[in-house]
Amino acid sequence: MWLSLNWLADHVDLSGLDPEEIGTRLTMRTALIEAVVDQRAALDGVVVGEVLSCGPHPDADRLSVCMVEHGAGEPAHVVCGAPNVATGQKIIYAPVGTKLPNGLKLKKAKIRGLPSAGMICAEDEIGLGPEHDGIIVLDGELEPGRPIGEVSGLADVLFEIDNKSVTHRPDLWGHYGFARELAALYGRELRPLELATDLVPGDAGPAIELADPEGCPLYAGLCIDDVSRRSPDWMRFRLVACGMRPLGLLIDLSNYVMLELGQPTHPFDRDRLAGDRIEVRRASEGEVLRTLDDIDRRLTGEDVVIADGEQAVALAGIMGSASSEVQDGTSRVFLEAACFHPERVRRTSSRLGLRSEALARFEKSLDPALVEESLRRYAALVRRLSPEARIEPTFRIVGQAAAPETRIRFDAARATAVLGREVEDREITTTLGSVGFGVTAAGPGQFEVAVPSWRATRDVSIAEDLIEEVGRLAGYDAVPTVAPRGTVLVGRRDPVLELEDQLRDCLARDAAFTESLAYSMVDDGALTAVGWDAARTLPRLANPLQQDAARLRPSPAPGLLVRLEGWLRHGPEVRTFEIGRGYEPGEGADGEVRESRQCVALYGRRREHAGPDVERVLRGVADAAVAALGRPRPRLEAAAPPEHEPWFHPRRAARLLVGDAPVGWLGTVSPEVLPRLGVDAHVGLLMLDLAGLAGVPSQPTRYVPIPRYPAARIDLAFLIGPGLTVEQVREAIQGAGKRTLVSVEPFDVYRGETLGEGERSVAFHLVFQAKDRTLTDDDVAAARERVVKAVAKLGASLR
């Protein structure tokens, strides 16, 4: 929303104030000003000129040759194309060297053989209006040479308001409300509005029936005939500056009053209202109305429409219809001003996806007092701008609505406590009074505050709202900064968040994985690629940004997998992880979504790049991660992966357990999935369930006494055939090694052409140690023999 300084200055004296400072003060005390645009700066060098002489161009029918006095040096010889240029006019002259707001830089030129120095400007050339056909003709009293920036009614200073910062302030959706704020902020007087106070309620004009008093509790209409067509330049310029298109006085005035008071009005062509009557009613189910933008709108019984004797002619509070709008030939006007139910019109607008300037105001809960006021303002402006027009001395007004009469008990001590600065009684009276609150003292530090109607519809209803008024109008810089204080507490982190961060450290710092994030919405294509069963439902968005990404992910896994192809182009090996949530539908159609908290690590390696099996790599990561969390060492149990993790190879996945508690899964990605991802590589996933891990208590590390006697270490490799597991061999070694074998760890696996089909060579690291002596070579040799014999019994031979 844009505000014009010239317009504000109609209502409050702003003389001597710097526009930038006004912008800052409004930002600090009222609403965010996003920009201050000074049109005058863009018109530097442009001056008032006088057309001393004007004659036809000898070689061009449509061009005139003018001598222009511009207050400095010789008059300029200017060729002008405007049809309305004439001798004696005061015009806007841009000399050679000027850069115009539209970017044009003026140079000496020859036009059809005649020299032309500078330009006589039309409104579009100086950025004030849309018209190009004729030049602007100024007041004859102006001195040639006067900078255009100083001529009133032309260049303006504009303030851009952040609309979000006035969502709660229906009074600030027009210039008059901001003028009221400025009057308070600068201690100046707010001028009363020029209103046609002589108009009285009566029965002139179409009869009005309110059939939907909830949707429209108050409706007024005023009849005006023979209004002139064109709006004066100053008004057109203001409308353009505020982002509206000038369309002729009838409509321009309606927009002007809206931008001034915040109250939309709507002019109907009275001759096009069938039956000369108005009915405000609920639309009938399925009723169709063609709005001004030429779109047929299908309505429901929730919508409020304005109808004439035959059909709906406007969608209440949102937009009129083509069938009743004022046209070039309109002579009789019925001007509507009404109060519409803010939520009803808002719902209609949301459902139809149709917003308008009017709706933006109605939905904010406008003060019903503006209904009459806007008609009177419109009429006063008609009298000024189109004196020949005839205004009915009475207007119809039907129904009843008023802002609630709100009175609030206000305690100065409470304001002091909330703001953290001393708030004195006198300040309360003056400050609240300056923006229209009625303040009555009710004992020391106690007040009774009457809320003015323009603040009472929704904005101000409790004492806290008044504290804000007192605080903001004085400026919050008056509030001191107090060093943090309060009960000394030691902050704690949520235990699962704590686990998540420990995992991040382990994966990124120890295991060299890169943390990645993906959206919670997942592409249909990605779900299909990772093997998700389409029949398995996932929570679904009703209004997704992309129709093919409407479902929420069951896990971060698909997001990692679909990026794999790109990642593997980046390097021969990829290690990434995401710690995030998976989403599952709740029980029943309306059941609340269940969130699971997961850590998913992905390891991938191009085929040509040698390395250990991915399961073994991820097993190492799992061991390190679980250890980093202070949980006991996990074990793996081969199992068919669950249906909701379809990306795993059905026979190369295992459940991860700590003690008996399942904490996740680990395995190779299915060879069915990889080609769909465009990947031919060794790929595995480690999935940790954070709730499962959080359920396992952490244990502080137990110190193990350092042995007094040295250990003897040997490595043995066994050839293991199909059907035998490393764990079985490990157990056999442990059993045969007896008490002095303090540790057996498999550490390497080899498969190769030199070995038979399905055979592996697995190397074990054995540590022998006694508590009471140094073991001899013979002790170790004997143990080694027992071990080899025991393993041989299983069918595995020493290699």
Added chain:
Amino acid sequence: MTSPTERLEVLTADALEKIRSAADEPGLEAVEKTVLGRKGDWAQLMRGIGALAPEERGPFGKAVNAAKEQIARLLEERREAFVGERLAQEMGDASFDPSEPAVPVATGHLHPITRVRREVEAIFLSMGFDVVDGPEVETERFNFDLLNIPPAHPARDLQDTFWLENGQVLRTHTSPVQLRAMIARGGKAPVRVIAPGRVFRNEQPDRTHEHTFHQVEGLMVDEGVSVADMKGVLGMFLSRLFGKDVEVRLRPHYFPFVEPGFELDMRPVDRKHGERDEWLEMLGCGMVHPTVLRAGGLDPERVSGFAFGMGLDRVAMMRHGIDDLRWMMSGDLRFLQQF
């Protein structure tokens, strides 16, 4: 046949010669072995001692020892010379080229959001705030209604919302966690929490917008908490986060769940030069609305508090000079592995 004494002289001369002519330390060791070993000429010489007359044995033994000592001295001398030479050589090695490539240490990367979030958490933990969590899929009640944003209220437009088919929403802000934290604490003050997390807005991503981004919510409720306290806590927080003294200012702003509501701007205080930077908009905040306190089970007549919400993505962008918000969720390793 030569006498043992003559033989000793020959062997000694031979050993000394070999030591002198030895080219390196292993050469010296070979000589040492023959002189002191159990085999070879010297061993034989020693065994020959039995053939000497008893009176000759003493002097011969002394001669042998003297010879051995002489040999040992020369060995030591030569060995030291070799060590010295080797050391001199090593010390003189000028082949080091510091531009040869490093052997890389394998390291992973934490997301910039994680890094910033942790810094934020550490600062607030030190001020006695708990770090708490809430669901990303929220009920309409917690995301809107209980936060003083009733249905069909224009304030709902301030946040474009993703709705689920079951009527829930993807939370548009972390503010529902305020309520959950107050309720979880049984309506007892003091409450000091922050809640970082993922939030969602239904809007097309561009350089400065994302439909998925990260916020941290903060809430402090106690007896007598005021706007002045809020300025103090948030000013201290931002000073720590940015590692320099900053000043803050409050501008009025509308958030339905606070009253009064503010936007907080910050700029560094540069006392040395007296010059100051532009104000930077950092976060939204305000005094918790009485309706929200009541919804959290607290009595607004007895306690008051402030709440704030800050975008983590923007802080990460400021910190690292990131020019486009969309990198955060891009999963692009060229981006992620810079951090």
